Amino acid sequence: MFTVGHYLSERLSQIGLKHHFAVAGDYNLVLLDQLLEHGGTKQIYNCNELNCSFAAEGYARENGAAAAIVTFSVGAISAMNGIGSAYAENLPVILISGAPNSNDHGSGRILHHTIGTTSYNYQLEMVRHVTVAAESIVSAENAPAQIDHVIRTALREKKPAYLEIACNIANQPCARPGPVSSLLSYPAPDKESLATALKESLSFLEKREKVVILIGTKLRSADALEDAVKLADKLGCAVTVMGASKSYFPETHPGFRGVYWGEVSSPGAQKLVEEADGVITLAAVWNDYSSVGWNSLVRGKNVLEVSPDHVAVNDHVFEGFHLKDFVDALIKKAPKKPASLTGQYEPATLPKASPSERLTNDEMARQINHLVDSKTTLFAETGDSWFNAVRMNLPKGAKVESEMQWGHIGWSVPSIFGNALAAPDRRHVLLVGDGSFQLTAQEVAQMVRYELPVIIFLVNNYGYVIEIKIHDGPYNYIQNWNYAGLIEQFNGGVGGEGGGHGLGLKATTGAELAAAIEKAKKNTRGPTLIECQLDRSDCTEALTEWGKRVGAANSRSPKLT
Numbered sequence: 366m367f368t369v370g371h372y373l374s375e376r377l378s379q380i381g382l383k384h385h386f387a388v389a390g391d392y393n394l395v396l397l398d399q400l401l402e403h404g405g406t407k408q409i410y411n412c413n414e415l416n417c418s419f420a421a422e423g424y425a426r427e428n429g430a431a432a433a434i435v436t437f438s439v440g441a442i443s444a445m446n447g448i449g450s451a452y453a454e455n456l457p458v459i460l461i462s463g464a465p466n467s468n469d470h471g472s473g474r475i476l477h478h479t480i481g482t483t484s485y486n487y488q489l490e491m492v493r494h495v496t497v498a499a500e501s502i503v504s505a506e507n508a509p510a511q512i513d514h515v516i517r518t519a520l521r522e523k524k525p526a527y528l529e530i531a532c533n534i535a536n537q538p539c540a541r542p543g544p545v546s547s548l549l550s551y552p553a554p555d556k557e558s559l560a561t562a563l564k565e566s567l568s569f570l571e572k573r574e575k576v577v578i579l580i581g582t583k584l585r586s587a588d589a590l591e592d593a594v595k596l597a598d599k600l601g602c603a604v605t606v607m608g609a610s611k612s613y614f615p616e617t618h619p620g621f622r623g624v625y626w627g628e629v630s631s632p633g634a635q636k637l638v639e640e641a642d643g644v645i646t647l648a649a650v651w652n653d654y655s656s657v658g659w660n661s662l663v664r665g666k667n668v669l670e671v672s673p674d675h676v677a678v679n680d681h682v683f684e685g686f687h688l689k690d691f692v693d694a695l696i697k698k699a700p701k702k703p704a705s706l707t708g709q710y711e712p713a714t715l716p717k718a719s720p721s722e723r724l725t726n727d728e729m730a731r732q733i734n735h736l737v738d739s740k741t742t743l744f745a746e747t748g749d750s751w752f753n754a755v756r757m758n759l760p761k762g763a764k765v766e767s768e769m770q771w772g773h774i775g776w777s778v779p780s781i782f783g784n785a786l787a788a789p790d791r792r793h794v795l796l797v798g799d800g801s802f803q804l805t806a807q808e809v810a811q812m813v814r815y816e817l818p819v820i821i822f823l824v825n826n827y828g829y830v831i832e833i834k835i836h837d838g839p840y841n842y843i844q845n846w847n848y849a850g851l852i853e854q855f856n857g858g859v860g861g862e863g864g865g866h867g868l869g870l871k872a873t874t875g876a877e878l879a880a881a882i883e884k885a886k887k888n889t890r891g892p893t894l895i896e897c898q899l900d901r902s903d904c905t906e907a908l909t910e911w912g913k914r915v916g917a918a919n920s921r922s923p924k925l926t
């Protein structure tokens with residue numbers, strides 16, 4: 366018999382998922398049975414639903430989509446935070462919640478795991494704000510259309526979507542799905558609008574000498590990373606990337622000129638962008654953080670703004686096509702604009718510290734950068750880890766993941782767990798501060814369970830240094846943990862039989878860090894956490910400068926009316 370759960374399972378594997386993430390609860394147990402029975406995607410367990418949603422978010426970063434399955438309210442409301450992240454970070458994550466028995470809907474009964482009212486639709490109402498489609502399935506007959514609508518909308522819009530399935534419907538008989546192409550196809554672009562946008566953009570470029578491309582945060586979800594390289598080749602101009610777009614353009618490309626992040630840009634990048642007479646922004650997102658407290662917005666008459674859903678140029682806005690359609694059309698017609706490509710890009714290098722000296726932030730960053738190869742995915746958590754990752758030099762193929770729009774501390778631990786499952790042939794390296802780690806530390810246990818050799822650099826600077834730089838107070842100083850010792854506690858094994866391969870190490874000097882990294886490389890069947898003990902005042906200059914400006918933007922006085 367083919368069931369609603371099988372239909373969902375079939376669709377998930379048709380769109381390319383090899384895993385789904387889950388936390389069990391009585392409203393979803395039958396659904397989990399159905400997914401196991403159908404196979405196709407492997408069931409992966411998380412410690413809690415917040416982590417489950419972040420693991421799916423991290424999986425989608427590598428795999429293009431993901432699914433998280435949770436129980437009603439107590440699970441789903443926790444998971445909504447990671448779904449908010451998927452929305453902010455443009456990732457199609459399907460959140461699937463088990464839900465009350467269809468006979469109970471409208472019965473006037475009070476159920477467990479609810480807020481104690483007789484109506485259960487509050488969860489659907491809440492989740493609508495952080496998803497692009499949300500459906501409640503209470504009949505097997507309507508299930509295929511509802512499942513398809515949710516998955517199709519998420520994939521098209523590169524945003525999360527939601528399904529809740531009544532617990533007595535998951536195993537009900539259901540029709541089989543048709544070809545997956547119906548979920549993957551896009552509407553054709555509007556040719557007239559596209560042609561006019563192109564004409565206007567070419568006339569913009571004709572009048573500009575110093576043209577620079579600025580790669581933005583939404584370029585990956587617009588599926589246009591390779592197109593941007595082709596555009597750069599055609600124009601022959603300089604290329605910069607935004608902080609949150611680190612690794613979205615090969616740093617080994619002759620046109621690469623570093624990270625543009627206002628006052629905290631790579632050397633030379635600020636001048637290049639701000640003195641250009643034509644900047645092509647590709648999928649840029651301007652918020653208070655990316656604009657360094659509203660100080661560095663790249664907008665106005667010298668900007669050709671190419672967004673995922675529109676192009677704005679010469680006081681016109683054009684819609685009705687995708688960014689990729691436009692960039693591909695521009696590549697064919699773009700003129701040569703080499704004037705911005707003067708000089709060589711000189712990546713900043715950090716000097717090697719004496720091995721016996723107390724470990725510094727610079728020496729830590731230098732050694733981690735050395736570890737990053739073309740198969741590395743480096744996750745950078747909120748905090749000074751952002752600025753350390755942004756200043757690294759990346760070989761071709763290295764990837765950096767950050768969550769600068771949502772900015773939930775603790776995101777990185779479950780997210781890298783999901784990402785590592787999606788790309789087992791890559792090396793996964795995490796840079797995370799002590800404060801952030803304390804939110805989601807338990808998910809390291811799942812890296813032990815699934816034998817994932819993630820290398821975690823736990824930056825112990827004894828507090829919330831990013832917050833100290835924005836606005837200091839007693840709330841920025843946290844309880845210290847024995848982080849290296851904690852990892853041993855996760856080696857208990859499934860069912861308590863022991864035998865995990867998690868490894869916890871500590872580094873207080875450059876030599877200790879180098880030795881720990883060598884051990885981590887050899888620990889191929891589990892995570893290695895290296896606690897890097899730093900002085901609290903030791904952070905990047907960029908964080909200090911950025912923190913000052915973001916703090917000033919936060920503390921602007923109310924405008925008098």
Ligand code: TPU
Pocket residue numbers: 747748749750772773774797798799800801802824826828829830831832
């Ligand atoms: O490098 P460093 O010391 O700045 O990193 P650490 O130790 O991870 O500190 C991060 C401090 C921080 C906080 C407390 N950054 N942002 N916040 C505010 C915050 C609070 N709660 C959540 C869920 N996300 C946040 N960003």
